[in-house]
Amino acid sequence: xxxxxxxxxxxxxxxxxxxxxxxxxxxxxxxxxxxxxxxxxxxxxxxxxxxxxxxxxxxxxxxxxxxxxxxxxxxxxxxxxxxxxxxxxxxxxxxxxxxxxxxxxxxxxxxxxxxxxxxxxxxxxxxxxxxxxxxxxxxxxxxxxxxxxxxxxxxxxxxxxxxxxxxxxxxxxxxxxxxxxxxxxxxxxxxxxxxxxxxxxxxxxxxxxxxxxxxxxxxxxxxxxxxxxxxxxxxxxxxxxxxxxxxxxxxxxxxxxxxxxxxxxxxxxxxxxxxxxxxxxxxxxxxxxxxxxxxxxxxxxxxxxxxxxxxxxxxxxxxxxxxxxxxxxxxxxxxxxxxxxxxxxxxxxxxxxxxxxxxxxxxxxxxxxxxxxxxxxxxx
Amino acid sequence: xxxxxxxxxxxxxxxxxxxxxxxxxxxxxxxxxxxxxxxxxxxxxxxxxxxxxxxxxxxxxxxxxxxxxxxxxxxxxxxxxxxxxxxxxxxxxxxxxxxxxxxxxxxxxxxxxxxxxxxxxxxxxxxxxxxxxxxxxxxxxxxxxxxxxxxxxxxxxxxxxxxxxxxxxxxxxxxxxxxxxxxxxxxxxxxxxxxxxxxxxxxxxxxxxxxxxxxxxxxxxxxxxxxxxxxxxxxxxxxxxxxxxxxxxxxxxxxxxxxxxxxxxxxxxxxxxxxxxxxxxxxxxxxxxxxxxxxxxxxxxxxxxxxxxxxxxxxxxxxxxxxxxxxxxxxxxxxxxxxxxxxxxxxxxxxxxxxxxxxxxxxxxxxxxxxxxxxxxxxx
Numbered sequence: 001x002x003x004x005x006x007x008x009x010x011x012x013x014x015x016x017x018x019x020x021x022x023x024x025x026x027x028x029x030x031x032x033x034x035x036x037x038x039x040x041x042x043x044x045x046x047x048x049x050x051x052x053x054x055x056x057x058x059x060x061x062x063x064x065x066x067x068x069x070x071x072x073x074x075x076x077x078x079x080x081x082x083x084x085x086x087x088x089x090x091x092x093x094x095x096x097x098x099x100x101x102x103x104x105x106x107x108x109x110x111x112x113x114x115x116x117x118x119x120x121x122x123x124x125x126x127x128x129x130x131x132x133x134x135x136x137x138x139x140x141x142x143x144x145x146x147x148x149x150x151x152x153x154x155x156x157x158x159x160x161x162x163x164x165x166x167x168x169x170x171x172x173x174x175x176x177x178x179x180x181x182x183x184x185x186x187x188x189x190x191x192x193x194x195x196x197x198x199x200x201x202x203x204x205x206x207x208x209x210x211x212x213x214x215x216x217x218x219x220x221x222x223x224x225x226x227x228x229x230x231x232x233x234x235x236x237x238x239x240x241x242x243x244x245x246x247x248x249x250x251x252x253x254x255x256x257x258x259x260x261x262x263x264x265x266x267x268x269x270x271x272x273x274x275x276x277x278x279x280x281x282x283x284x285x286x287x288x289x290x291x292x293x294x295x296x297x298x299x300x301x302x303x304x305x306x307x308x309x310x311x312x313x314x315x316x317x318x319x320x321x322x323x324x325x326x327x328x329x330x331x332x333x334x335x336x337x338x339x340x341x342x343x344x345x346x347x348x349x350x351x352x353x354x355x356x357x358x359x360x361x362x363x364x365x366x367x368x369x370x371x372x373x374x375x376x377x378x379x380x
Numbered sequence: 381x382x383x384x385x386x387x388x389x390x391x392x393x394x395x396x397x398x399x400x401x402x403x404x405x406x407x408x409x410x411x412x413x414x415x416x417x418x419x420x421x422x423x424x425x426x427x428x429x430x431x432x433x434x435x436x437x438x439x440x441x442x443x444x445x446x447x448x449x450x451x452x453x454x455x456x457x458x459x460x461x462x463x464x465x466x467x468x469x470x471x472x473x474x475x476x477x478x479x480x481x482x483x484x485x486x487x488x489x490x491x492x493x494x495x496x497x498x499x500x501x502x503x504x505x506x507x508x509x510x511x512x513x514x515x516x517x518x519x520x521x522x523x524x525x526x527x528x529x530x531x532x533x534x535x536x537x538x539x540x541x542x543x544x545x546x547x548x549x550x551x552x553x554x555x556x557x558x559x560x561x562x563x564x565x566x567x568x569x570x571x572x573x574x575x576x577x578x579x580x581x582x583x584x585x586x587x588x589x590x591x592x593x594x595x596x597x598x599x600x601x602x603x604x605x606x607x608x609x610x611x612x613x614x615x616x617x618x619x620x621x622x623x624x625x626x627x628x629x630x631x632x633x634x635x636x637x638x639x640x641x642x643x644x645x646x647x648x649x650x651x652x653x654x655x656x657x658x659x660x661x662x663x664x665x666x667x668x669x670x671x672x673x674x675x676x677x678x679x680x681x682x683x684x685x686x687x688x689x690x691x692x693x694x695x696x697x698x699x700x701x702x703x704x705x706x707x708x709x710x711x712x713x714x715x716x717x718x719x720x721x722x723x724x725x726x727x728x729x730x731x732x733x734x735x736x737x738x739x740x741x742x743x744x745x746x747x748x749x750x751x752x753x754x755x756x757x758x759x760x
Contacts, residue, residue: 005706005726006706019405021405022405025398025402026719026722028706028722030424030724044426045405045425047424047429285716299713300710302716302717307687329407329408330678330679330680333679333680336665336682337682339406342406343408344405344410346385
């Protein structure tokens with residue numbers, strides 16, 4: 001049994017680390033935050049704040065001496081640095097081996113394919129010429145993707161004809177970034193499932209949620225997803241298998257495409273707390289953040305059941321660039337039962353995730369109306 | 381409208397400030413913690429930590445420059461220091477005027493009496509001789525109490541005969557502490573109600589809870605209290621009036637004695653989040669901590685309804701003296717649906733509040749069995 005005064009390190013200090021810290025407080029865990037710049041949302045919640053590049057060995061060393069074990073809040077930390085920490089004697093969950101697979105979208109696809117999980121067609125594309133061959137295999141329109149470091153649509157391009165290749169290639173393949181191609185999937189819905197898995201393989205699966213993206217950014221999450229029970233069960237089974245396939249320890253977000261004919265395809269795996277799981281803070285018996293801590297610390301996992309029949313989360317996105325303000329917060333707080341989460345980012349940018357609102361109710365319609373009303377009032 | 385990056389100061393850095401910080405994170409509030417010693421549960425969650433005696437003017441000045449407004453987590457900060465801050469231009473809620481009344485149990489009683497609230501008989505006792513006269517008014521057994529700084533039974537003595545006076549007086553009246561006497565109330569149950577009141581007088585009342593003390597320390601809280609609806613309504617009305625009487629801004633815990641004949645007597649008012657309100661973190665739509673922040677910041681108050689039919693909170697108290705450990709935490713986490721709150725205190729003492737467990741359920745029996753099972757497993 002690890003002492004409750006355990007020092008847990010987090011690679012990353014954004015809102016995911018911040019919400020992880022909120023959960024960690026209840027469990028008596030001291031947090032160490034490693035972020036590239038000072039005054040991050042989670043960094044300001046601890047005196048154990050390490051500032052530096054992920055590649056900065058002195059900073060990594062300082063981090064390692066200030067924690068007993070570590071986790072990460074994003075998949076962009078190169079697995080090599082995580083491996084450096086592991087070799088230094090610091091256990092990190094998810095492990096560098098899991099991270100190495102997940103952070104390269106091509107390796108991730110290959111791993112899921114080997115595990116027999118259904119996914120969109122894909123291929124490696126080493127040069128622009130190969131994109132033509134990829135289109136023959138995957139069809140048009142074709143998705144061109146950076147293998148690494150893409151998020152919220154950054155690092156993606158949709159090609160409709162061969163004429164689109166040169167511009168997309170020029171934009172995405174800067175700095176010798178490696179690319180891959182993937183079938184464009186005409187989905188009926190996007191779904192997501194959070195899965196938490198412990199050291200011993202014990203696994204708990206959260207309800208299937210529907211995610212609605214706007215400009216490639218998660219906008220609305222509806223829990224449970226308004227889909228047939230049989231589809232939900234299948235999505236949960238596939239999500240469980242995906243986390244097994246990457247030997248994941250901790251919490252993972254598994255994104256799915258649901259086609260009109262009921263086909264489910266795994267879109268992507270995120271090796272961390274996920275935007276589609278924020279609803280669980282108020283909406284589930286154990287939040288994704290607490291269950292991530294439990295899994296990483298080798299503690300028993302908590303129940304993942306919904307607390308109410310319907311929970312909806314709506315993101316609060318930046319609508320301008322500049323210093324963040326808090327206009328409309330008081331009006332939003334007047335919406336009864338709307339739960340606000342403000343990430344405390346000092347700077348706002350268009351489309352930047354600044355916070356979210358969650359509402360619980362008897363129906364998705366009721367919850368969504370409430371969350372939307374509050375979210376619309378906030379102007380950060 | 382105050383910006384969400386507002387800097388809120390807290391006088392005190394214990395578990396109440398810690399849980400207040402957890403709630404503050406969601407609202408984008410930066411916390412400044414003023415505590416007498418370093419590494420307090422809340423102090424380690426901010427870089428704005430001020431260490432010093434309440435009477436240390438340099439520390440008070442540093443505190444005032446680092447926050448936009450302030451609140452307090454205990455009633456033992458002398459109102460004069462709060463008034464110093466107010467004169468320095470720092471708004472503090474509850475105000476020094478409210479605090480001055482509440483922190484002196486005699487003034488508090490007098491204030492509630494003037495407001496027509498039912499309470500046990502009491503009188504000022506300036507010398508041991510006066511205690512005899514007090515007993516004539518209040519009867520035997522008689523409670524002798526320090527007017528200030530008493531908590532969890534410290535500063536109280538129960539006198540059964542005049543022979544008990546000298547020893548009790550000698551123990552309690554050290555350092556010229558002023559004392560008061562009060563009727564011993566043979567209560568059937570102890571009840572408590574949290575009330576939150578905003579700058580504009582807007583007030584929300586939480587459900588009435590039953591509190592069970594063990595050795596004068598809060599041990600179990602049952603929400604809602606298993607009492608008749610009419611008694612609950614009366615307790616809520618009295619609690620509301622008590623907070624009006626002291627012109628309270630923020631959250632207040634009002635403790636009651638319920639007699640066998642249904643009589644309700646106000647026992648005490650706490651001008652801060654209260655142990656009897658911890659159940660509200662998971663149990664109510666808006667926790668006592670979030671509503672305290674809303675009230676202090678002049679934001680709209682949130683709904684105080686219970687989320688489930690029955691919620692029970694059980695305190696985890698120290699059972700020895702020494703360094704805190706975390707034995708049994710993992711076993712407690714295996715109890716499904718038990719919510720752990722560990723305060724991260726480095727030192728354990730017999731009877732010290734080290735954490736609490738909350739469980740939600742359909743009946744009080746179900747919730748209490750669950751919370752008790754988890755609490756029994758924790759050995760800090």
